[in-house]
Amino acid sequence: MTQEKLTSLRRKQLLLQTFLLLLAAGALYVIHLASGQSFQAVQISIAAIGIGIGIYKLIRKRSTWAPVSILQEVHVYEKEKLGAEWRKNDKSSAFYFIGFGIIYMGLSIWQGPQPMTLPPGFLLIVLILAASILVFFNWLSFREVDKAEGPEDFIQNRSKYAENKIAFQVTAVIGIYFTAMFLGIALYSQ
Numbered sequence: 001m002t003q004e005k006l007t008s009l010r011r012k013q014l015l016l017q018t019f020l021l022l023l024a025a026g027a028l029y030v031i032h033l034a035s036g037q038s039f040q041a042v043q044i045s046i047a048a049i050g051i052g053i054g055i056y057k058l059i060r061k062r063s064t065w066a067p068v069s070i071l072q073e074v075h076v077y078e079k080e081k082l083g084a085e086w087r088k089n090d091k092s093s094a095f096y097f098i099g100f101g102i103i104y105m106g107l108s109i110w111q112g113p114q115p116m117t118l119p120p121g122f123l124l125i126v127l128i129l130a131a132s133i134l135v136f137f138n139w140l141s142f143r144e145v146d147k148a149e150g151p152e153d154f155i156q157n158r159s160k161y162a163e164n165k166i167a168f169q170v171t172a173v174i175g176i177y178f179t180a181m182f183l184g185i186a187l188y189s190q
Contacts, residue, residue: 001077006077006146009070009073009074009077010074010142010146012070013070013071013074013142014135014138014139014142016068016070016071017134017135017138018131018135021131021134021135022128022131024049024131025124025127025128025130025131026124027045028042028045028046028127029124029127031045038113039111040108040111040112040113043104043105043107043108043111044105044108046101046104047100047101047102047104047105047108048101048105049101050097050098050100050101050104051097051098051101051102051105052101053094053097054093054094054095054096054097054098054099054100054101055094055098056094057090057091057093057094057097058091058094058098061087062079062087064076064079078145081145081148081150081154082145082148082150082151082154083150083151084151085151085154085155
């Protein structure tokens with residue numbers, strides 16, 4: 001695949017994923033409002049989305065099929081470039097999504113139904129921030145795959161990259177939490 005075609009494909013993939021994440025954020029916001037501002041409904045919805053994505057990734061196994069042709073092209077490219085590592089990478093992300101969903105579901109059950117006392121726009125701001133960070137992580141993952149010369153190079157770079165990615169994810173989660181907290185305080189105190 002030429003560099004120009006790859007750049008165009010990755011750009012389309014990022015735009016599609018951004019659109020889908022913002023659509024999901026909007027849907028979660030509507031669920032929040034429709035459920036009487038119950039945060040538990042939002043948590044259960046997020047958990048269901050995570051588990052659903054994980055199960056989809058496990059069911060499709062070695063297939064490069066995707067509901068959107070852009071994603072299918074990306075899967076074919078990555079599978080050709082990474083070989084058996086593509087499936088390992090895909091499988092580990094499936095377990096990541098399922099684990100995230102189960103933890104989030106347990107968290108929502110443990111906390112119980114709680115009405116949100118913050119302004120309605122606050123949750124939307126947090127969801128958009130989270131979607132932005134997810135898009136950034138996807139972009140980092142794309143770069144990791146695109147820079148790899150082959151499966152062996154991908155394995156070596158992934159271990160170096162994983163340490164930085166984990167540190168950045170922890171920083172991003174803490175950043176979102178404090179940004180949301182300060183925005184909530186600022187919006188709520190008015």
